[in-house]
Amino acid sequence: MVSKPHGNKLINRVVVGRRRDHLLEEAKELPRIEISETLAADTINIAHGVYSPLEGFMTQEDYIHVLHDMRLSNDIPWTIPIILDVNPEDIVDIKEGDDITLTHNNKPIAIMKIEEIYGWDKNEYCKQVFKATDPTHPGVTKTMGRKELLIGGPIDLLNDIYEPFEKYRLWPIETRVLFEAKRWRTIAGFQTRNVPHLGHEYVQKAALTFVDGLFINPLVGWKKRGDFKDEVIARAYEVLIQHYFPKDSIVFSVLRMEMRYAGPREAVFHAIVRKNFGCTHFIVGRDHAGVGNFYKPYEAWEIFKEFPDLGITPLFIRESFYCKKCGGFVNEKICPHSDENRIRISGTKLRRFILRKEKPPEYMVRPEVFEVILSFDNPFIE
Amino acid sequence: MFEDEFKKDSDVRRGKYTTVSIPITLYNRIKELIKDTGFTSVSQFVTYILREVIASMEREKLESSMISEEEKKRIIEKLRKLGYI
Numbered sequence: 277m278v279s280k281p282h283g284n285k286l287i288n289r290v291v292v293g294r295r296r297d298h299l300l301e302e303a304k305e306l307p308r309i310e311i312s313e314t315l316a317a318d319t320i321n322i323a324h325g326v327y328s329p330l331e332g333f334m335t336q337e338d339y340i341h342v343l344h345d346m347r348l349s350n351d352i353p354w355t356i357p358i359i360l361d362v363n364p365e366d367i368v369d370i371k372e373g374d375d376i377t378l379t380h381n382n383k384p385i386a387i388m389k390i391e392e393i394y395g396w397d398k399n400e401y402c403k404q405v406f407k408a409t410d411p412t413h414p415g416v417t418k419t420m421g422r423k424e425l426l427i428g429g430p431i432d433l434l435n436d437i438y439e440p441f442e443k444y445r446l447w448p449i450e451t452r453v454l455f456e457a458k459r460w461r462t463i464a465g466f467q468t469r470n471v472p473h474l475g476h477e478y479v480q481k482a483a484l485t486f487v488d489g490l491f492i493n494p495l496v497g498w499k500k501r502g503d504f505k506d507e508v509i510a511r512a513y514e515v516l517i518q519h520y521f522p523k524d525s526i527v528f529s530v531l532r533m534e535m536r537y538a539g540p541r542e543a544v545f546h547a548i549v550r551k552n553f554g555c556t557h558f559i560v561g562r563d564h565a566g567v568g569n570f571y572k573p574y575e576a577w578e579i580f581k582e583f584p585d586l587g588i589t590p591l592f593i594r595e596s597f598y599c600k601k602c603g604g605f606v607n608e609k610i611c612p613h614s615d616e617n618r619i620r621i622s623g624t625k626l627r628r629f630i631l632r633k634e635k636p637p638e639y640m641v642r643p644e645v646f647e648v649i650l651s652f653d654n655p656f657i658e
Numbered sequence: 659m660f661e662d663e664f665k666k667d668s669d670v671r672r673g674k675y676t677t678v679s680i681p682i683t684l685y686n687r688i689k690e691l692i693k694d695t696g697f698t699s700v701s702q703f704v705t706y707i708l709r710e711v712i713a714s715m716e717r718e719k720l721e722s723s724m725i726s727e728e729e730k731k732r733i734i735e736k737l738r739k740l741g742y743i
């Protein structure tokens with residue numbers, strides 16, 4: 277059976293029909309706050325239950341609990357604050373209790389009831405969430421550049437933003453129906469922000485051996501410079517699934533959500549999100565959601581011990597490598613050979629082949645996937 | 659400055675705890691059990707176990723499906739169009 281939603285309630289704050297017509301009219305009269313694409317994506321995710329049980333952006337009590345205890349104020353596990361930052365001058369005429377319209381590119385996205393306006397200590401946020409205040413951490417730089425105040429309260433969604441990957445996008449209620457229709461009882465979620473190389477495929481197939489289905493759910497949206505462009509990732513998976521996975525074992529859909537690079541905390545957050553999509557298991561690999569050397573390779577595995585009530589089972593799968601003596605993909609636990617026989621496939625290595633437009637060895641990346649990557653003038657974010 | 663009018667993180671009380679009573683015999687039993695396990699106190703262990711048990715009881719209380727048949731039909735239709743089914 278698919279997972280119960282987090283907090284036992286799948287949130288739906290998408291307004292439809294006559295109520296939507298009515299609220300769209302009302303939205304015209306309300307004070308407006310223009311939000312970024314990333315925040316608009318968060319708003320839409322809240323409305324569609326991706327962040328269940330959240331019904332809006334966090335108020336201070338939840339924010340503080342999440343920051344220090346990794347739980348909402350009702351004790352439900354939650355590790356990454358979902359917050360909306362504003363400039364003081366944007367809200368001079370707005371007070372707690374007011375309704376406002378959130379807009380993106382001047383189009384109304386949602387109506388938000390402002391329950392609370394509060395200050396935040398960005399440095400403390402970075403210490404708690406990223407375990408770092410070093411500006412070379414992309415999450416730290418991004419956080420320090422955010423606005424000075426936070427507003428919290430529930431939202432009602434009026435409009436979506438343009439989604440170029442519409443045909444690959446499913447919401448939690450849809451994947452839940454889909455998994456049931458497929459009669460999957462166990463589903464492993466796979467988080468990614470990369471094009472798949474053989475190392476990823478090994479991890480996915482190791483998990484798939486033990487569950488009914490695999491839910492591959494790459495993030496699209498804000499990532500750091502040098503990461504793969506969203507379209508490259510989507511098209512690469514399309515060909516990988518077509519050529520190398522049994523048809524009835526995979527569901528592929530994208531999720532518009534920013535990467536935080538918060539390592540362990542983000543690993544738990546990623547698991548919670550996939551639980552809302554109906555996953556019973558979640559694959560946590562080496563250095564999950566990490567960046568540089570900010571987190572220890574398996575630090576993201578440790579943190580799960582603190583959540584006996586998470587409601588989704590983490591699958592800790594070791595980093596895989598190609599072993600010349602074993603003649604295939606293996607991991608530390610099953611390969612007895614020394615390091616000189618082992619070839620580790622990394623994004624960095626793959627990148628070198630891409631930049632030189634040179635065909636990488638077969639054990640590194642599937643030829644169909646590499647062809648897709650090369651079909652882009654520049655597959656990386658500038 | 660304007661934002662000084664609002665509460666800062668440090669103004670909000672955090673890490674609130676309360677006390678519950680358990681028989682002293684149980685307390686001692688737990689204390690013995692958790693030696694060398696990574697649990698650093700009886701309270702930490704009890705919190706862990708309670709969260710585990712309560713989460714599973716809450717899940718059991720839920721009805722199996724929260725989606726109406728009509729909604730389900732609409733979703734299946736969409737999934738067919740997209741080629742997922």
Ligand SMILES: [Zn+2]
Pocket residue numbers: 599600601602603606611612613617
């Ligand atoms: Zn070997």
